[in-house]
Amino acid sequence: MxxxxxxxxxxxxxxxxxxxxxxxxxxxxxxxxxxxxxxxxxxxxxxxxxxxxxxxxxxxxxxxxxxxxxxxxxxxxxxxxxxxxxxxxxLPRSDGAYDLTAVQHNVSDTNPDPAGTARTLLGADADLIALEEVTPSHAREFTAALDYPHHAVMGTVGLWSRYPLTGVRAVDIRPTGVGTDWNRGLRATAATPSGAVAVYVAHLPSVRLGPGFGTARRDESAALLGRALDAERLPDVILLGDLNSTVDDRGLDPVRAHLSAPREGLAFSWPASFPLARIDQILARDATVTRIWTLPDTGSDHVPVAARIRL
Structure with missing residues (x-):
């Protein structure tokens, strides 16, 4: 039976x-x-x-x-x-008081239309724009299309700014076994009307879904970025980057130990076809990200995120 x-x-x-x-x-x-x-x-x-x-x-x-x-x-x-x-x-919130607007976007190294992507990013009227997966040819196209007075590119990450940039240098976040030609981090001082701000741009290694969740390289890179933030002497810090991690993921703890996350807005940024998570981050120290939102699709596999920041 x-x-x-x-x-x-x-x-x-x-x-x-x-x-x-x-x-x-x-x-x-x-x-x-x-x-x-x-x-x-x-x-x-x-x-x-x-x-x-x-x-x-x-x-x-x-x-x-x-x-x-x-x-x-x-x-x-x-x-x-x-x-x-x-x-x-x-919770619905108005912009309230803020000192600057920042945009973060992984533009994709196969981006077919950098000029169109730039037009979308310009719609946020941002003071700072951070980009990842920037190829040498795309760097020239973005610089021309964005037409910002100041910019810096290190490897495949770049920062475009309305404010003068000084102290520009690479930030070494290479995991073990990665060659010296792999450069995905930069740091610059932006001379904003509210004072000097240390701005970091970072692109942490991708994770892999297979037998388990492959995060070892990303976690190692996050630890290196955390050390750089710990050594930063300027009080006001803004981090813009594709961290391949959400703010809830413990793999980002070395970074979150030094920076605070936005107070409102889910702003899922990946994948662009059906966003499930915000892995593109705008985080701050001694400053407050008061609002975060997404911009229209640009053809990348990420959608851009924008934020208001009070210093």
Whole structure:
């Protein structure tokens, strides 16, 4: 005699719904305890952490199917946990007082239309524009199209500024085994009307999804960037970059130890076809990113992000 298989209604019982509810709420609240030793599962979870909020409409749908007020209450634990983590990012806010606007964009080294990309970026009326995957030919095209008075390019990263730039130098964030021709970090001092600001542009190594979540090179590069930020002597610091990491991912902890994240706005930037995460970051020290948002698609696999910053 064959064992009885669970029916669809079995999974919709209050006990099963409550189990799912508590599990999701627990993972949201205690995501930091999910281990990274096996397949970097903790980092993978934290990269897409906001999407666990989809459990709320799923549980609400289960309640409607069963017409069960008891099941409907199962939305409360994950909803409360999600709002505690991300609710503040959704609050409507005006620009308020700010001192400058910055744009961050990985333009893609196969960008077919640098001039068109530049026009999109100019729409933000930014004081600082940081770009990654800038090829030598694209660097010339972006410089001409953006027409900013000051700019600096190191390797494949560049900074265009309305304010004078001094102290421009490369920042070595090369992971082990990478040659000296790999240059994805720069640092410059921008002489803004509010005072000198250290501006960093960085492009951390990509991660790989395979057997596990391949973040070793990115994490090593993030640690090197963290050391550079720790050694920075100017109090006001802005970091613009494709960090291949969300601010929730513990792999970015060496950087987050020195910089604060935006107070509002999800601004998912990757992949451009259906953005799932913000891996393009605008972070600050002794300054506040008061608002962050995305700009229109440029044909890259990332969409640009822009931010207001109060110094």
């Amino acid at each position: 064959s064992p009885t298989r669970p029916t669809v209604s079995t999974w919709f019982r209050p006990r099963s719904a409550w189990l799912a509810s508590v599990l999701v709420a627990g993972v949201l609240t205690f995501h930091a305890v999910v281990p990274n030793r096996v397949g970097r599962l903790g980092s993978l979870l934290e990269t897409f952490l906001p999407w666990l909020g989809l459990a709320v409409p799923v549980l609400a749908g289960v309640a409607l199917v069963r017409r069960s007020p008891i099941v409907l209450t199962t939305v409360l634990p994950p909803l409360a946990a999600w709002l505690a983590l991300f609710g503040g990012l959704l």
